[in-house]
Amino acid sequence: MTADAYAAFMGRFSEPLAVQFAEYAEPRAGQRALDVGCGPGALTAQLVARLGAGSVAAIDPSAPFVAATRERFPEVDVRSGGAEDLPFPDDGFDLALAQLVVHFMTDPVAGLREMARVTRPGGVVAACVWDHAGDGGPLSSFWRAVSEMDPDAHDESGLAGAREGHLVELCEEAGLQDIEATTLTVTVPFTSVDDWWEPFTMGVGPAGAHVAGLDQAGKDELRDRCARLLPAAPFEIAASTWSVRARP
Numbered sequence: 001m002t003a004d005a006y007a008a009f010m011g012r013f014s015e016p017l018a019v020q021f022a023e024y025a026e027p028r029a030g031q032r033a034l035d036v037g038c039g040p041g042a043l044t045a046q047l048v049a050r051l052g053a054g055s056v057a058a059i060d061p062s063a064p065f066v067a068a069t070r071e072r073f074p075e076v077d078v079r080s081g082g083a084e085d086l087p088f089p090d091d092g093f094d095l096a097l098a099q100l101v102v103h104f105m106t107d108p109v110a111g112l113r114e115m116a117r118v119t120r121p122g123g124v125v126a127a128c129v130w131d132h133a134g135d136g137g138p139l140s141s142f143w144r145a146v147s148e149m150d151p152d153a154h155d156e157s158g159l160a161g162a163r164e165g166h167l168v169e170l171c172e173e174a175g176l177q178d179i180e181a182t183t184l185t186v187t188v189p190f191t192s193v194d195d196w197w198e199p200f201t202m203g204v205g206p207a208g209a210h211v212a213g214l215d216q217a218g219k220d221e222l223r224d225r226c227a228r229l230l231p232a233a234p235f236e237i238a239a240s241t242w243s244v245r246a247r248p
């Protein structure tokens with residue numbers, strides 16, 4: 001998946017979310033932060049703006065995303081790797097943040113435990129995941145239309161952290177302390193159904209993979225069903241995350 005395709009699909013939501021999520025984590029001048037699962041750098045940008053590039057590190061297992069974040073922020077220490085085995089020493093950061101990543105981790109508890117390990121005592125570990133289970137995520141109209149067409153299709157509601165309270169449970173299992181939960185909501189404008197639909201055809205994430213697996217008639221039917229579920233254009237889509245903030 002290219003960084004451009006990601007930006008057109010999820011970046012429209014994750015860029016404004018990063019503003020809120022960075023504020024939620026309360027970084028202060030002089031602190032060091034790690035962006036886990038940085039993608040093309042939506043949250044990295046917010047951390048750089050608040051702390052300076054030299055105080056921010058980022059990591060992602062996707063080579064194109066690592067390259068895109070390195071190009072965007074040459075002074076940020078951008079590594080290749082997963083949350084479950086972070087290549088950083090103990091207690092090296094004041095904050096370790098994962099925006100829209102826990103649900104893609106192979107082992108979410110191990111990933112959160114690693115985030116705690118690299119964060120100093122008293123620092124902040126924070127994570128957020130779309131409310132896919134409560135129909136409050138950015139893709140809820142899409143997955144509703146998919147289930148109308150194919151009740152057996154797998155949506156993203158069962159993923160780690162995507163249902164109310166589950167991120168808190170994962171943090172508890174990872175041994176985090178002082179866990180607080182909230183929801184963060186962004187509102188994204190779309191000019192037309194095509195403006196909304198086009199990014200789904202770029203093969204990004206589980207939704208893009210689902211579209212890519214349909215023949216042309218299936219794609220046309222799914223687009224029509226989505227159009228019937230969406231508000232009249234131009235419209236806005238509100239999307240909410242379950243978010244947690246905790247101490248290592």
Ligand SMILES: C[S@@+](CC[C@H](N)C(=O)[O-])C[C@H]1O[C@@H](n2cnc3c(N)ncnc32)[C@H](O)[C@@H]1O
Nearest residue numbers: 014037038039042062082083099100104105106
């Ligand atoms: C939905 S994107 C979020 C990217 C970015 N944080 C943002 O908000 O735009 C999910 C990211 O998690 C990364 N990812 C997948 N598995 C991961 C893992 N085990 N550890 C860390 N990141 C992972 C993906 O490569 C992808 O960049």
